[in-house]
Amino acid sequence: MLRRSKGNQSLLTKPNFIRRLDGTIGTALIQEICPLANDWSIWSYKPFCIGPAEGEDETGPADCVFTLTAFRGNQGISLITTPDLAASAATHLDDSRVPRELRHQLVDTKHQEVEGTAYEIKDLPGRGKGAIAKRKFAEHEIVMVGYPVLVIRLDFLNGDRLTEREKRVMLETSVRQLPPEQKRSVMSLARSTGGEPILDAIRTNGFGIEIDGIQHLAVFLDGSRVNHNCRPNSFWRYISSSMAMEVVALRDIRPGEEIVHSYAPLGYTYEERKAVLQAWGFQCRCALCSASIEERNLSDRRRERLLEIHHILGQADLLGSKRVGALIIEAMGLIDQEELHPQLVEYYQQFAKAYMALSDLKRARAFVTETDKMWSLYGGEEHENLDGMRDLWRALEEAEGEAEEVEDF
């Protein structure tokens, strides 16, 4: 998951909640919103909260709806989260957070209609709408940038603090308060998990992001149209400082090609992917999943072997450098054949550790450097493995220090 952002916790303080007196939802109970003690004026509406019932613990996190209608140009954003987390997110709402070179996109959020726009949203046979490249993209080029219209704290959805009916009222409020065009767009998003329409749209289209280390689901309108593929040509990353979701080309993409990323972890076998995608309520129709059983089995065997090599390399000190070298070459070949290039980051890390175990510190350093570069590319500046990377550098530098001491001696 993505790294914690450093928000200003003092902007908003705890609201005085309206109590749920008799468990019913009525205007008297919930429509009068928590008057936030400090300053809720940055939001376009008074934050909307359903407070704890009589006798309930009032100290834990409770969620409110926070809406800003003029977010990223004319787009609008609604968050359902705690007041503290909303205060933290609020520090990222200002358009000056958006890098200068991306600001032209804020004028009109209907990217596909902006002259020179790089992709279009089209109906595709068998998988609803999808994003099609209108021009060539080079490897690692940014294909799409989007900002969330909805951000919902995961525990609000999964927890039982509110009844299902109360949750629905909160969700409906979050969508109703958006500008009309975004409201229509949210309601027209694909739905495949069943149940309440808004909840279904969020579960079908939500991307996992973090605010201050707390998990939320974020809905990005164009980003939601990017279909899944088990051999993707792009990946997405979240930039918490500007709240941007970037879709980035994994390899060169031709004009007319569909832009696709993987909803499931890369490297999974057919059955593993199928199980993950069931949560989205669909059966994958990508080329790999539609291939013959022989081809699928061959792909599965390569993926299983790759994992096996990862495990074997964990005991590199027992293998010797010739065997380690051969396993690394084999793993790189499998990654190429299976087009699993983002997985290289995990393998480079393992290769680096293997060479450290063999005291081949020159090769170890080369792989640590590559690992670092790849984490920044795939995860952005605040990637999820910052701590892991720090540990890896520390381990390498300590080993190099010890080796120098031995040489001096």
Ligand SMILES: C[S@@+](CC[C@H](N)C(=O)[O-])C[C@H]1O[C@@H](n2cnc3c(N)ncnc32)[C@H](O)[C@@H]1O
């Ligand atoms: C986030 S939406 C993607 C955009 C969607 N196609 C639309 O019309 O808006 C996810 C939904 O798209 C469809 N989908 C995405 N990738 C697919 C694939 N590889 N095979 C079949 N359906 C797919 C499924 O219905 C899935 O629940």
